[in-house]
Amino acid sequence: MSQPATAATRHFSGTYVEARAKFLEAAAARGATLESFVHPTHRGALGEELATDVALLGAADAKKVLLVTSGTHGPEGFCGSGAQVATLNDADLLARLERAGVTLLLVHAVNPHGFSHLHRTNEDNIDLNRNHIDFSVPLPVNAEYADVEPLVLPASWPPTPADDAAVATYIATHGMTAFRAAVTRGQYTSPDGLFYGGTAPSWSNRTIRAILRGYAASATHLGWIDVHTGLGPYGHGEKIYPGRNTPEDLALAHAWWGADVFAPFAGDSASADVSGPVISTAYDECPNARVAPMGLEFGTLPDLEVLDRLRADTWLRRHPEAPEAQKREIRRRLRDAFYCDNDEWKGMVLGQTRVVLLQTLQGLSKA
Template identity: 30%
Template structure:
């Protein structure tokens, strides 16, 4: 297959080629214009939903890319690669395939993880009508995470400071306070916002309109970063002793048992406002099951450094062009490496994953959900 089609990292080119690819295979495309943002050259920004199969299917495979903006190319690559080998004549008549391209189009277009409001979309799926959660650990870490100068974000400098801080509060507490999200500092890292983002509202519209009559939905949110370089890594929010969790773990050959080990401190952060948690609530009318897939790129400390660089650039929009280009190039290489072995691994692992999940959905179905989950 054409490598430019598979591995495009320019938002406009990637969007056009993805939509054209799907249309040629009979996909139904709906495009959602973001009225609040433009691309780097003033272009309109869209989230695109592609559906294969009947409207209002009984069963649905629902895949999301671009929650964290510039991570979209990996999900997009996985979708194209799988669809290219899929036998559409074998698509079960009661089953729909859904692919969301760039749910955060601003982040993809501008090569940032966050939205047009510097919001980490994966901390924004929550109610904003009442008091927002406080994060005193973040408040304490803020001078370290959001320095004024780039020199303080050099890897060796930042790592040394984080290690010193961890001696006082432990890595587990540090990572939890850093990663779980905060709702106080709009120019900081892991900012969850003060209101629902356009991207969050758009996803809710899509889910309720397209999946509202489904009986079974298997959902996957596609990311990069966490995990060993070139290997798939998973996060599942279902209760560990639930049939859903056990089935996901079995289908993934026990890989969920390694999830906590992927975080410094050996414990998953207590995330706020996760997309996956809200998606599960929107689908409460049906049997549903899902998880996050990450394709590993760097270690946790490097991820922290990348998040800080992204936030620094958002706080310093008047930086010189060379600085902007260098930081964006670093971020892109971090979250979507231009490395053939890594790309090959993404193709193989994502294809195997989608084959496995599709087979489970159409042949065995999904387990019932306990009321207490």
């Protein structure tokens, strides 16, 4: 049963179609410049058009840009879209941005196919946060993945007791940290496997680069918040620094967002240290900008439960012959792994997002 709309819930949506409509309506009501990048070959789960939509509030040639992206990982877009729509309805925050001369750039549904079809990956099973690498050089190597793939993607689903025992044995032998790294940091050898990075730039990769060139080419300072879900304690928004591993860049992140900024390369983040995050494109496409990037990650379920639901979804891609009831259940459970459809969680998301946006605005204002 759907809940009545409250101040916290009314900005969120239950489908990609609804989320896109709310975003475009809210942006148009604010007089934003709108542009849609329509997917050229794929349609949504309901037969709808798929697009990455852009809303610009402020000068197109601004030197200081606050960029907020949603839906890099498909159904994580339910959270990110809600945060973006809430921002478009936040008159006080928008007035502060205008007074500071900071342009707001919102990119809705970086991965519209995954958002609509309830897959974390895109139309080619590519994890977009593993796809933004230099494909002209040898691909990153994750030698351990070949050992864990047969364990995490068994022949049948749900896993048998023997399958679970095999995973437990690997963890007992190598440790949980090594297991998680082998599974999640990204791999480029198994196209229908977990956390696959692809062998060429995806459509979404090319699209986000075009957006940066079109809307942030003049920027000297860029604060980029990419909203994610699925890792960490329930409702907590971890501030993950996915940028370059340099003391000055990490110091800038701490100066803007506080001591509770964690970097995957330092080993204290809920996120693995991955290759090719979407945010890394800023260094290529905005070479004249000082970039302050953040992955704002909201916790949902326990980490291993989220991973199990990702395993199920990847297994399903390998087994399209699965019964319809099982397909629906796996997709529902995946959606619930990345989107907590209740007032408490949504309120936590909106409150913490607003704090981060204000902090980013302050950082850009003083830059």
